[in-house]
Amino acid sequence: MIDADHGQFYVQDLDPYDAWIAEHATDPDLAPAGWTKEAVYVHRIGVEPHSISVGTARDxxxxxLITVHTSAPTTDSTAEHIVETDLDAPTGQLTMSSPGTDPGDGPSLTVPGGLLRVRVSYVPAGPPASDTNGGPGDHFxxxxxxxxxxxxxxxxxxxxxxxIWAG
Incomplete structure (x- = not known):
């Protein structure tokens, strides 16, 4: 389980991402967290250097489920939506967090350092066994x-x- 505050969670190589954001955060031509109009309505993920924001149907x-493979896995035929992108992870240390959490407090994962391919699959699911806030939106x-x-x-x-997929 991960907190999808503001309907999203991040997968980031935090140190290089922080360095990039320190230099580019005030650039008015860059969408926050990579959330362009196309990202919101079509591919459902925001992409920035060293970071991917996964849009969720629930806040x-x-x-x-985050899994590291040695090569491309087969796609999940039950997934409603599947998107792939690149993630540069030079340190080989990924953190998972969301807008309302400190990345240092979230889970981390060691991955092969360098360029990674990332596939995000939205698999329909029932409510989780653990208690959630009970907000609106489909479960994936x-x-x-x-x-x-x-x-x-x-x-x-x-x-x-x-x-129309969230809400």
């Missing part, structure tokens, strides 16, 4: 698969879910 505790398992990549492939929508 609540949500189920997530947010499955995040990571594997090393030898080159950047950019953002690709593998399977497009419904346009």
């Amino acid at each position: 609540d505790m949500v189920e997530s 398992l947010y499955q995040v698969d990571l594997w090393p990549s030898d080159r950047a492939h950019g953002l690709v929508i593998v399977k497009q879910g419904p346009e």
Whole structure:
């Protein structure tokens, strides 16, 4: 379970991300957390250097499964929406957090340092066994698969879910 405060959670290589944000945070041409209009309505993830923001259908505790693979795994046929992108993780240390939490307090994960491919799958699920805030929105398992990549492939929508998907 992860806190999806403001309907999102982050997967970040925090030190390089913090260095990048210190230099670019005031750039008016950059969407906060990578949330362009297309990110919000089409691919559901915000992408910035060293960081991915996963949009969620709930502003609540949500189920997530983050797995590191040696190569690209098969896609989950039950997923409603699947998107892939690149994540540069030079330190090999990823943190998971959300806007309302301190990244230092969240879970962390050691990954192969360097360029990773990330697949985010939105798998329909029932309410989690543990107590949540009971807010509105569909329940999904947010499955995040990571594997090393030898080159950047950019953002690709593998399977497009419904346009209206959260709320």
